[in-house]
Amino acid sequence: xxxxxxxxxxxxxxxxxxxxxxxxxxxxxxxxxxxxxxxxxxxxxxxxxxxxxxxxxxxxxxxxxxxxxxxxxxxxxxxxxxxxxxxxxxxxxxxxxxxxxxxxxxxxxxxxxxxxxxxxxxxxxxxxxxxxxxxxxxxxxxxxxxxxxxxxxxxxxxxxxxxxxxxxxxxxxxxxxxxxxxxxxxxxxxxxxxxxxxxxxxxxxxxxxxxxxxxxxxxxxxxxxxxxxxxxxxxxxxxxxxxxxxxxxxxxxxxxxxxxxxxxxxxxxxxxxxxxxxxxxxxxxxxxxxxxxxxxxx
Amino acid sequence: xxxxxxxxxxxxxxxxxxxxxxxxxxxxxxxxxxxxxxxxxxxxxxxxxxxxxxxxxxxxxxxxxxxxxxxxxxxxxxxxxxxxxxxxxxxxxxxxxxxxxxxxxxxxxxxxxxxxxxxxxxxxxxxxxxxxxxxxxxx
Numbered sequence: 001x002x003x004x005x006x007x008x009x010x011x012x013x014x015x016x017x018x019x020x021x022x023x024x025x026x027x028x029x030x031x032x033x034x035x036x037x038x039x040x041x042x043x044x045x046x047x048x049x050x051x052x053x054x055x056x057x058x059x060x061x062x063x064x065x066x067x068x069x070x071x072x073x074x075x076x077x078x079x080x081x082x083x084x085x086x087x088x089x090x091x092x093x094x095x096x097x098x099x100x101x102x103x104x105x106x107x108x109x110x111x112x113x114x115x116x117x118x119x120x121x122x123x124x125x126x127x128x129x130x131x132x133x134x135x136x137x138x139x140x141x142x143x144x145x146x147x148x149x150x151x152x153x154x155x156x157x158x159x160x161x162x163x164x165x166x167x168x169x170x171x172x173x174x175x176x177x178x179x180x181x182x183x184x185x186x187x188x189x190x191x192x193x194x195x196x197x198x199x200x201x202x203x204x205x206x207x208x209x210x211x212x213x214x215x216x217x218x219x220x221x222x223x224x225x226x227x228x229x230x231x232x233x234x235x236x237x238x239x240x241x242x243x244x245x246x247x248x249x250x251x252x253x254x255x256x257x258x259x260x261x262x263x264x265x266x267x268x269x270x271x272x273x274x275x276x277x278x279x280x281x282x283x284x285x286x287x288x289x290x291x292x293x294x295x296x297x298x
Numbered sequence: 299x300x301x302x303x304x305x306x307x308x309x310x311x312x313x314x315x316x317x318x319x320x321x322x323x324x325x326x327x328x329x330x331x332x333x334x335x336x337x338x339x340x341x342x343x344x345x346x347x348x349x350x351x352x353x354x355x356x357x358x359x360x361x362x363x364x365x366x367x368x369x370x371x372x373x374x375x376x377x378x379x380x381x382x383x384x385x386x387x388x389x390x391x392x393x394x395x396x397x398x399x400x401x402x403x404x405x406x407x408x409x410x411x412x413x414x415x416x417x418x419x420x421x422x423x424x425x426x427x428x429x430x431x432x433x434x435x436x437x
Contacts, residue, residue, distance in 0.1 A: 084317055091319030128378060128424055132321040133399050175424040177378060181407075182396045184324060192394075193423075235394045235407060 039262060040297035043067040047267075047293035051286040055187040057087035057139050059286070061096070077101045077119075083142040088185070090131045095124040096142040101150065111158045119150035121167075126175040127194070135177040137188035138283030145174035146196055161205040161220075168198045179235060189242055189281045190232055196282060197228035197246065218255040222271075223248065230281055244278035267293040335360070337367070341418060341432035349374045351430040355418035357406070364406040366395060366418055371402065378424035383410065384417040387431050392419065 044066055051059040061083040069075045078100055084093030101119030127145035130136055138144065152165030172195050180190045205220035225248050229241040252274060257267040269291040276285070337356035345351040353371030357364065366383065373379070379398035383406060385391040395404035398420060406412060420430040 086319075088323050090322045091317055093315075093317035095316075126424065129318075130397075131318055133397060134321050135397055175378065177380070177397065177423055179394070179396065237390075237392055237394070 041069045043069075043295060043297045045293060045295045047291055049269075049289050049291040051289040053085070053087075053283070053287070054139055054280065054285045055087060057085050059086075060084045060093075063096075073105050075103045075105075077103065081142075085140045085142075087140065088187070089134070089136055089140060092129050092131055092136060092140045092142075094129055094142045097124060098122045099150075113156045115154045115156070117150070117152045117154075117165075119152075121146070121148035121150060123147065123173060126173050128175040128177055135179070135182075137178045137183075138176060138191050138194060138281060139188055139285075141176065141283060144169075144194070144196060144282060145172070145176070147171040147173065152201075159207045161203075161207070163201075163203050163205075165201045166198060167201070169196050172196070181235065188283075189279060190234070191242075191281050192235075193233040194281065195231045195239075197226060197230055200225045200227060214259055216255075216257045216259070218257075220253050220255070222251040222253060224251070225249075226277060232281070242279055242281050245281055247277040248275055249273060249277055250275040263297050265295045267291070267295065269293070332360075337437055339412070339434040340437055341434040343371070343373075343418075343420070343430045343432045345374075345430050346428050349429045351420070355432040355434065357412055357418075357434065359412070363408070364410070364412055366404045366406060368402050368404075373398070373420055373430055376420075376422045376427070376429055378422050379429060380421050380423050382417075382419040382421050383412070383415040384419045385415055387417050387419070387433065389419055389421045389426075389428060 044064070046062070046064050048060065048062040051061065053059060061081060063079055063081040065077055065079040067075055067077040078098065080098050081096035082093070083096050084091065099119055099121050101117055103115060103117045106114040123143040123145045125141065125143045125145060127138060127141040127143055128135070129141055131140075146169040149168045149170045150165060151168075152163060154161060154163040174194045174196070176191045176194050178188070178191050180186065180188065202223045203220055205218050208217040208219075209215070226246050228246050229243060230245045231239050231241050234240050250273065251271055253269065253271040255267060255269045257265050259265045269289075271289045272287065335358055338359045339357040340354060341356075342354045343351045351371075351373045353373075354369050356367045356369060358367060366381065368381075376398075381395040381398050381404050382389055382392040383395060384393075393407060393410050393415070395406065416434055418432040418434065419428060421428050
């Protein structure tokens with residue numbers, strides 16, 4: 001336990017960057033895997049994530065999730081996100097994305113349970129929100145404007161969870177029109193009519209619970225591989241690769257939750273990256289995120 | 299249940315608020331054209347169907363920076379209007395000069411040979427709708 005605390009303390013003190021999780025969905029995929037031991041059929045989760053992004057951009061990103069347990073095997077979730085970005089361009093905020101996720105649990109075997117999920121991300125914007133008519137980089141957009149397919153698989157073994165997933169932009173409605181050349185800033189790459197590649201994820205989580213079951217700690221490590229270079233349309237209308245925008249990101253994340261009673265719980269989370277992609281045009285990069293979440297079951 | 303009845307409307311009220319602050323970074327400004335400089339190319343804007351437009355586009359050739367200037371210009375509102383320097387009267391082979399704003403001067407990238415671009419277009423990129431066309435002629 002001391003080692004885990006030490007590792008995370010080092011991580012939080014280092015000034016590195018992360019694949020953020022404001023929009024991509026894949027970062028919070030682990031939350032969508034539900035075990036089949038739920039006492040209540042309905043759950044509502046209201047949370048806010050505070051983040052420090054690229055350059056001087058900071059974020060306030062609340063969300064709400066509703067989960068319905070259909071039966072012992074199947075549960076369905078829906079989630080709506082919102083995000084406000086503040087930085088040297090100004091302040092811009094709006095609705096982000098909606099998620100619809102189905103989760104299927106296989107029968108529990110000795111100490112192990114497999115579950116799978118299938119989900120969709122639906123954007124509420126086309127990623128071209130402006131300030132006073134001035135086009136903004138993706139770092140200021142509340143959504144990437146892509147309709148995504150999300151597929152995942154989870155293995156729960158004793159106190160360990162291993163989940164893997166892929167997020168595929170199935171339909172692109174990104175109409176962003178940000179050009180670095182017109183912005184008087186080198187902080188962000190041009191992302192005019194941005195097209196994003198898929199992400200693959202692997203996460204390992206270890207669950208520690210106190211004897212009275214009131215406190216739960218979930219340190220986890222998240223590997224995300226961006227499966228290709230993103231592209232944009234340059235000033236001459238020609239599509240160009242954004243070089244070195246593919247590759248690996250490794251994030252460390254610590255979740256601590258307190259069960260007030262069987263119906264109510266409060267959760268704190270903190271995350272920071274250890275390894276990042278060289279170029280991160282999607283605006284999901286965070287130096288650090290901290291979350292406060294309230295869960296209610298009924 | 300009372301908690302939900304209280305928290306959800308509060309949350310959705312928050313979500314319904316779209317925030318747009320003031321632009322706090324000044325975009326790059328084009329340098330003013332020296333007085334008495336004559337335009338090299340000129341064209342009057344013609345609207346496409348359902349659009350109102352007035353004014354003209356003029357290209358000025360400076361030693362360091364070629365520019366498009368819009369004069370006496372006004373146009374119907376559009377959500378994502380861009381100024382294109384185009385080889386044809388359709389937005390197929392063009393160079394974008396940026397968002398159409400209240401600015402009247404738009405810089406032309408240095409690598410562009412203006413003599414092969416015969417049109418200035420006002421085009422809505424987001425909905426791929428052409429708003430206005432100015433065919434340029436040499437002065």
